[in-house]
Amino acid sequence: MRLNVTVNSEHRTADDVWAGESLLYVLRERLGLPGSKNACEQGECGSCTVYLDGTPVCACLVAAGQAEGREVRTVEGLADGDALDPVQEAFVAAGAVQCGFCTPGLIVATHDLLRRVPRPSDEEIRESLAGNLCRCTGYEKILDAVRQAAARVNA
Amino acid sequence: MTGSATDRLATSDGVGTSPQRPDGALKARGEFAYSSDLWHEDMIWGATLRSPHPHARIRRVDITEALKLPGVYAVLTHADVPGTNLYGLEHADQPVLAVDVVRYQGEPVALVAADHPETARRALARITVDYTELPPLTDARAAVAGEGPELHAGGNVVRHVPIRHGDVEAVRDQADVVVTGDYEVGMQDQAFLGPESGLALPAEDGGVDLFVATQWLHVDQRQVATALGLPPEKVRLTLAGVGGAFGGREDLSMQVHACLLALYTGKPVKMVYNREESFFGHVHRHPATLHYEHGATREGRLVYVKAAIYLDGGAYASSTPAVVANAATLGVGPYDVPNVWIDCWGVYTNNPPCGAMRGFGAVQAGFAYESQMDRLAARLGMHPVDLRARNAMAEGGVLPTGQVVDSAAPVAELLRLVRQRPMPQAPGPDVDIRMMPGGVSNTTHGEGVVRGVGYAVGIKNICFSEGFDDYSTARLRLEVVGDEPSVMVHTAAAEVGQGLVTIEQQIVRTELGVQQVTIHPADTSVGNGGSSSASRQTYVTGGAVRAACEAVRSRVLTMAAARWDVPRGELSLQGGKIVAERDGVLGDLVDLLGIQVVEQTVEWRHRPTEPLDPVTGQGRAHVQYGFAAHRAVVDVDTELGLVRVVQLDCAQDVGRAMNPQAVLGQIHGGSAQGLGLAVMEEIQITDGKVRNPSFTDYLIPTILDMPPMNVDVLELADPHAPYGLRGVGEPPTISSTPAIVAAIRAATGLALTRTPVRPEHITGT
Numbered sequence: 001m002r003l004n005v006t007v008n009s010e011h012r013t014a015d016d017v018w019a020g021e022s023l024l025y026v027l028r029e030r031l032g033l034p035g036s037k038n039a040c041e042q043g044e045c046g047s048c049t050v051y052l053d054g055t056p057v058c059a060c061l062v063a064a065g066q067a068e069g070r071e072v073r074t075v076e077g078l079a080d081g082d083a084l085d086p087v088q089e090a091f092v093a094a095g096a097v098q099c100g101f102c103t104p105g106l107i108v109a110t111h112d113l114l115r116r117v118p119r120p121s122d123e124e125i126r127e128s129l130a131g132n133l134c135r136c137t138g139y140e141k142i143l144d145a146v147r148q149a150a151a152r153v154n155a
Numbered sequence: 156m157t158g159s160a161t162d163r164l165a166t167s168d169g170v171g172t173s174p175q176r177p178d179g180a181l182k183a184r185g186e187f188a189y190s191s192d193l194w195h196e197d198m199i200w201g202a203t204l205r206s207p208h209p210h211a212r213i214r215r216v217d218i219t220e221a222l223k224l225p226g227v228y229a230v231l232t233h234a235d236v237p238g239t240n241l242y243g244l245e246h247a248d249q250p251v252l253a254v255d256v257v258r259y260q261g262e263p264v265a266l267v268a269a270d271h272p273e274t275a276r277r278a279l280a281r282i283t284v285d286y287t288e289l290p291p292l293t294d295a296r297a298a299v300a301g302e303g304p305e306l307h308a309g310g311n312v313v314r315h316v317p318i319r320h321g322d323v324e325a326v327r328d329q330a331d332v333v334v335t336g337d338y339e340v341g342m343q344d345q346a347f348l349g350p351e352s353g354l355a356l357p358a359e360d361g362g363v364d365l366f367v368a369t370q371w372l373h374v375d376q377r378q379v380a381t382a383l384g385l386p387p388e389k390v391r392l393t394l395a396g397v398g399g400a401f402g403g404r405e406d407l408s409m410q411v412h413a414c415l416l417a418l419y420t421g422k423p424v425k426m427v428y429n430r431e432e433s434f435f436g437h438v439h440r441h442p443a444t445l446h447y448e449h450g451a452t453r454e455g456r457l458v459y460v461k462a463a464i465y466l467d468g469g470a471y472a473s474s475t476p477a478v479v480a481n482a483a484t485l486g487v488g489p490y491d492v493p494n495v496w497i498d499c500w501g502v503y504t505n506n507p508p509c510g511a512m513r514g515f516g517a518v519q520a521g522f523a524y525e526s527q528m529d530r531l532a533a534r535l536g537m538h539p540v541d542l543r544a545r546n547a548m549a550e551g552g553v554l555p556t557g558q559v560v561d562s563a564a565p566v567a568e569l570l571r572l573v574r575q576r577p578m579p580q581a582p583g584p585d586v587d588i589r590m591m592p593g594g595v596s597n598t599t600h601g602e603g604v605v606r607g608v609g610y611a612v613g614i615k616n617i618c619f620s621e622g623f624d625d626y627s628t629a630r631l632r633l634e635v636v637g638d639e640p641s642v643m644v645h646t647a648a649a650e651v652g653q654g655l656v657t658i659e660q661q662i663v664r665t666e667l668g669v670q671q672v673t674i675h676p677a678d679t680s681v682g683n684g685g686s687s688s689a690s691r692q693t694y695v696t697g698g699a700v701r702a703a704c705e706a707v708r709s710r711v712l713t714m715a716a717a718r719w720d721v722p723r724g725e726l727s728l729q730g731g732k733i734v735a736e737r738d739g740v741l742g743d744l745v746d747l748l749g750i751q752v753v754e755q756t757v758e759w760r761h762r763p764t765e766p767l768d769p770v771t772g773q774g775r776a777h778v779q780y781g782f783a784a785h786r787a788v789v790d791v792d793t794e795l796g797l798v799r800v801v802q803l804d805c806a807q808d809v810g811r812a813m814n815p816q817a818v819l820g821q822i823h824g825g826s827a828q829g830l831g832l833a834v835m836e837e838i839q840i841t842d843g844k845v846r847n848p849s850f851t852d853y854l855i856p857t858i859l860d861m862p863p864m865n866v867d868v869l870e871l872a873d874p875h876a877p878y879g880l881r882g883v884g885e886p887p888t889i890s891s892t893p894a895i896v897a898a899i900r901a902a903t904g905l906a907l908t909r910t911p912v913r914p915e916h917i918t919g920t
Contacts, residue, residue, distance in 0.1 A: 032740065034192035035185020038397070039348040040430040043849035047348060052886045075185035084180060092179035095816040098824065099346040099652025100182030103396030107183060123589045130595075135348050135399050136652050138823030139858040141816075155272055 005067045008077030014064075017074035023067045024048045024059035029075060035075040035104050039133070046064060046132035049105040050074045056112045075104035078111060087111050091142075098136035106132045108147050114153050120146070169665035170372050172526035173816035174248030176657050177674060178650070190368035191352035191397035195423040198354070199228055199817025201245055201416045202275035202426070204265040205435055207255035209293070209505040209843025210899040211286040213255050216265060220281040226270040228420045237417065238384030244374065244510070246344070246448035248307055249471040251411045253381045257286070258306055258470035259408070259507055260844050261435025268416040268424055277292045291505035291537045295442065295467035298502035302566070307471065313468050314476040316483035318772035320555040321494030323459045330458040334530045338447070339909040343440040345512050346855050349398015351408040351436045353425040354419035355401075356682075362389025363414045368397040369407070370404045371686040373645045377677050377807075381682055383418065386737035387679075387830050391706070392412070394677035400651040401828070403437040406473050406689055407888045415490075434848035438473045438510030439838055441466040443500065443519035447527045453514035455535050457546045457861060459494035460487045460555075464520065466501040466509075473510030475501040480621060481516030483772060484556050488524040489614040489782055490546040495555035505843045511688055513828060515887040517541035517615045522910055525611040525893035529900065539897070540570050548614075557773040560780060562881075563748050563871035565808050569784035570612055572867040579802045581606065592797035594859055603794040606801070609897025612784040613889030616777040618691040622766045625691070625778075628682030630675075630756040633667065638722055640731050640744045641706075642667060645675035648684030648696040653884060654817040655692050659700050659815060663822070666704035668728040682758060690781060690882025693813055694858075698877040699759035704798050706755035715747055762875060779873060783807035783886035785826065785894035788862075791902040796914025798834050800895055804868035810881030815868070819884045822866050823837040829891025831856050833899075837911050 003014045003026060010061070014030040026043065027033045037047035039059045048059040051073035059072075078085040084092070087110050097103050108131060113120060113128040120128065125146045134142060168174035181187040218230040226309040233240055235251040240254065241247040254266045264281050269275035292303035298311040305311060305499040335859055353367030369375050372392045380390040397404070415426040428436045430752045448461040464482050468475035483499035514521075547566035553615040554560055581592070584603065593640060619625035642663045650656045660672040677684065678699055682744040684696050708728055715733045716723040725736040767774040788802040804823050812818045828836075839846045847853045872879025892910055900907050904918055 010792040018271065019274060028192070029194070032184075032194075034188075034194075037189075037348070037398075038191055038350065038429075039428065040850045042849060042851065043335050044430075045348065074721050075183075077581050079184055083185060088180070089184035092175050094328060095173070097176060097819055098654065098820055099181050099349065099399040100178070100187060101189065101349070113403060124589050125858045127589055127595060130857045133348065133855060135346055135401070135828075135855060136824045137820055138825075138827035138856075138864065139861045140823040140864055141820060142858065152483065 002066065003064055003068060006071045007033065008073055019062050019065060020058050023062040023063045023064055027059060027063045028121060033074055033076050037101055037104055039101055046109060047102050047105040049108040051108065058110060075108055078107065084113065086152035087114065087149040090152060091145045094141050094145035094148050096137060096141040096145035102134040103133060106134065106142060114150055118154055119150055158636045164668050166668045168370045170661050170813055172661065173684050173814050174657060174661065176658060181857050187396050189398050190348055193366055193395060193425060193603060195354060195356065197340060198423040198425050199268050199270055199420065200272045200275050201413050203263050203266045203280055203412060206253065206260060206264055206277045207261040208257060208286055208288050209260045210289040210689040211257050212289060213253060213257065213286060214285040217283040218265065221267060221278040221453060222275065223280060224278045226274040227267060227423065229268040229416055230278065230282065231266040231415055231419060233584060235419065236382060240382065242378040242382055243472055244406055244474050245476050246741040247377045248474040256292060259505055261507065263365045266412050266416055268420050278525065280730060281911055293504055293506055293843050295465045295502050295504060296503055299465060299500045303460040304705045306503045312477045313501045315768065316479050316499045316719035316767065316772055318483050318495055318497035320553045323461050323494045323496040326458050326494050327450060331453040332531065332534050334527060334534055335448045336527055336530055338445045338526055340443040340519045340522050341911055342442040342511060342834050342840065343836050344838055345401035345403030345437065347399030347401055347403055348551060350428045350433045350552035353395060353409060353413055354423060354425045355413035356423045357417045362391065363417055364391045364396040365410060365414055367410055368392050368395050368404060369402050370649050370651060370688055370733060372649065372677060372679050373683040375407060375410050376609065378407055379410050379414055383414055383800065392679045394649055397651040398456040400687060401513045402515065405511040405686060406438050407437045419703055428747060430730065430850060431848045432846060434917045438508045440512035441468060441478055441519065446637065447523050449527045449531050450501045451531055453535065455542045455545045457490060457535050460492050461485055461496045464499040466519065467504050467506055468501045469504055469506045469508035471508045473508050475510065478516040480617060480767060482520045484554065484776060485517045485614050485616065486520045487555055488521065488526065489564065489612055491548055491552050492555060497555065506840055507845060514615065514823065514885050516846040517613065518892065521613045521889040523871060523895050526908065529897050541572050543570055543574065556767065556776055558775045558777060562875060563808060564780065564782060565869060565871060566612055566782055569782055569808065570610065573610065573784050573786035573804045575797050575803060576804045576865055582790065589859065592792035592799040593795060598795055598797065599792050602610045604790050604792050606788065606790050607898040607902025607903045609787045609894045609901055611893035611897060612782065612888055612891040613780045615690065615858065615889055617779040617781050618689055618694055618761055620764050620776045620778065622764055623682065625685060626760040627684045627696040627699040628756065629703040630681050630759050631703040631754065631846050633707050633729050633753040635745050635748050638745060639671050640669045640748065641671040641673065642669050643673050643675055644700060645681045646684045646696055647677050647679060647681050647701065648692050649677060649687040651687050652812060653821065655696065657669045657817065658693050658697055658813055662697055662700045663704055667699055668730050690884040693880060694876055695761060698761065699757060701877050702759040703755050703757040707753050708759050710753050715741065718747065751826055756839040769853060779876060779881060781882050781886040783890050785890040789883060789895060789898040790904055791899055791917060792901060793917060796910065796917035798899055800830055800862045802862050803830065803891065804865040805887055807886055808869040808871050808881060809883050810873045810876060811870050811879040812868055813878060813880055818868055818883050822887045824865055825884060825887035826864060826891040827856050827861055830861065830895060831896035832911055833892045834911055
């Protein structure tokens with residue numbers, strides 16, 4: 001099938017999409033956007049988190065066809081040219097990035113959290129990011145990054 | 156030259172600082188190329204058919220129907236392996252593709268290459284394999300006893316390491332108190348997030364180029380070349396982005412398979428495991444059963460330790476021999492014990508193969524000896540920290556191998572530091588339920604919840620041991636780029652997330668006073684970098700980079716001495732300048748170099764070790780030791796058996812904090828993996844079959860499971876190591892688990908001899 005989808009404000013078309021493909025597969029393998037990650041492909045790890053019509057979803061759990069005509073924003077669509085988004089900046093500065101495989105999903109999830117709750121408590125941060133697994137950091141520096149990002153966004 | 160003038164010339168972001176990672180922004184943008192992100196024009200997909208049985212004879216493999224499927228380019232079996240169909244880290248005992256027998260569930264049997272991953276999956280389903288199931292051997296103690304089928308020629312004991320130190324039988328009656336215990340450690344998974352994956356490109360010279368996520372390019376190259384029947388120079392590996400490792404990428408996964416398919420089809424082949432396949436695609440932490448007997452005086456002085464340790468290596472050897480040596484030599488922990496008798500076995504079974512995971516044998520022993528120390532403290536009526544401090548090893552202490560610990564061993568100090576941390580507040584009436592056991596499941600507001608505190612300390616050998624020729628290679632190239640002096644660093648050492656690339660830059664800045672440092676992609680066109688394991692890369696590759704800096708500096712200063720007619724010994728490189736002791740700045744490095752390129756390649760080794768005596772287990776087998784201590788505070792819902800770790804504090808000696816932020820990252824992350832082993836992480840096996848190969852059923856800690864951590868970092872230099880540094884990555888994984896289980900025991904009064912602790916162990920239901 002042919003899939004029409006708006007990704008990071010650009011109209012994109014993918015041809016010969018098999019009906020069983022996920023939005024994650026289409027982004028990564030057909031649209032040249034591998035930033036959304038494939039750590040579990042079953043909705044447990046959050047590494048493929050993207051916005052679908054403004055709502056964060058696991059792209060691995062969205063069938064490609066479900067994205068037809070809709071708007072997707074991926075981690076690649078957060079930075080403003082060379083300038084990182086404040087959430088991206090905070091993750092790098094705080095040392096919240098080690099292997100980095102969880103990072104894109106955590107950044108999108110944090111971006112969404114700070115839109116909804118500009119000054120989250122630690123408990124709110126933990127609850128909001130509980131769907132994003134990280135195996136390297138023990139999450140301490142991720143908490144730091146979210147606190148720093150909140151300070152930058154609210155500055 | 157005054158001190159202040161030197162300060163103005165100092166290069167920033169050197170050793171001891173925490174500059175941002177060179178790959179940090181790319182990773183945050185989603186533009187860093189991991190091994191599963193690779194793409195090539197005309198690329199096809201590889202997939203693996205795996206055994207559904209833990210032990211079976213293969214009577215026949217029929218690929219006819221798979222080959223008929225449109226879009227399929229190749230279907231390969233063992234008959235298509237052109238070289239030696241056996242590989243392995245220490246013993247080549249594992250087939251690339253099974254021949255006539257499968258020894259574990261998930262063993263690769265056949266390969267497919269197809270135009271789409273789904274076509275490949277459908278082709279796999281069309282391959283017919285006739286199996287005759289055989290009874291699986293699944294009990295490590297039975298394997299030691301010689302029971303069950305022989306799984307490999309030569310028997311099922313991969314290695315037995317005895318430690319005979321002092322005379323346990325002669326001193327037994329000097330012990331006023333004896334405690335014994337039987338302990339069990341479940342099979343833990345590395346659960347790195349980036350799945351096994353890579354891209355193999357057939358080359359015009361008949362060789363292959365492989366882009367892959369691994370921990371050790373050269374050991375992969377050796378094994379792949381042997382399996383393909385190619386000379387090593389025709390198997391060229393480049394490190395793709397690595398999404399975590401933790402030991403799970405030491406062994407081969409898809410490396411040979413992708414290369415085979417690429418060579419047979421003449422097309423680029425990409426292979427990516429999904430999470431379920433990943434659980435079958437790499438080795439795990441050895442599950443263990445351990446029997447311990449500790450004898451002590453009534454004052455709490457250890458008289459002897461006797462132990463028997465059984466490590467289940469699963470179907471193939473992997474790194475089992477080295478894991479056995481670690482569990483044995485570190486088997487009494489960081490304590491002075493004058494009389495030790497340990498037997499440690501690693502065996503073949505039909506369980507999943509086990510090999511390297513962070514902590515590597517020291518984790519299993521650590522759970523048992525620290526549980527014993529708590530049991531002994533309780534028997535003696537002593538505080539668990541006081542008992543540990545009374546027996547704590549210090550510099551100059553002797554291990555059960557007879558090896559003298561010849562650098563700092565601040566075991567008592569680390570325990571003191573975690574003990575003196577302020578305690579977290581007890582949960583009050585206004586407690587946030589997210590911080591209670593059960594969390595947002597809203598299972599308790601404090602009813603049935605009890606608190607406990609536990610302590611533990613651990614020891615880990617750093618670098619490779621037992622006489623292994625452990626070295627790394629660094630190539631440095633200094634030249635002027637865009638009017639700035641610039642250094643390119645080229646090694647084959649794998650950046651797996653730990654921050655080696657940042658450390659390499661820092662070392663060059665400190666040694667050569669050059670700010671601009673670029674990191675060449677790691678590949679096999681430069682010499683061996685050794686493994687990113689055993690907490691060794693900053694030590695060994697860091698040592699190689701420093702040595703290469705010295706070689707480059709020597710050449711530059713020779714040039715400068717000739718140019719300015721100053722003795723070379725009076726010159727140094729600082730802030731991009733040539734500086735003389737008496738005359739200050741002589742000139743710019745840029746001007747001295749002009750169009751010249753200064754390039755040096757250096758191999759660097761740490762001091763040698765020696766093998767263990769096979770009868771007594773004596774020998775200077777290890778290079779360096781790392782120590783960490785934890786205090787855990789837990790709340791336990793005794794009605795539901797749910798645990799929340801409230802606070803987890805750590806103290807560790809790192810010799811020199813090369814990058815303080817990265818040091819904390821290792822301590823936090825290692826502690827989290829220890830928490831996972833304490834309360835949730837286990838690959839559950841029944842009759843050799845894995846029951847939970849997914850992140851739905853194999854749980855790793857989330858941000859809600861991890862408590863706040865306070866960390867004390869000591870920097871007691873090891874005079875034998877570059878910059879005095881001590882490997883950081885593994886020690887915090889060792890003491891975290893026993894501290895948490897001790898806290899659960901303290902809260903509940905239960906004996907809890909098995910980790911991970913499950914709810915039913917607490918509720919008794």
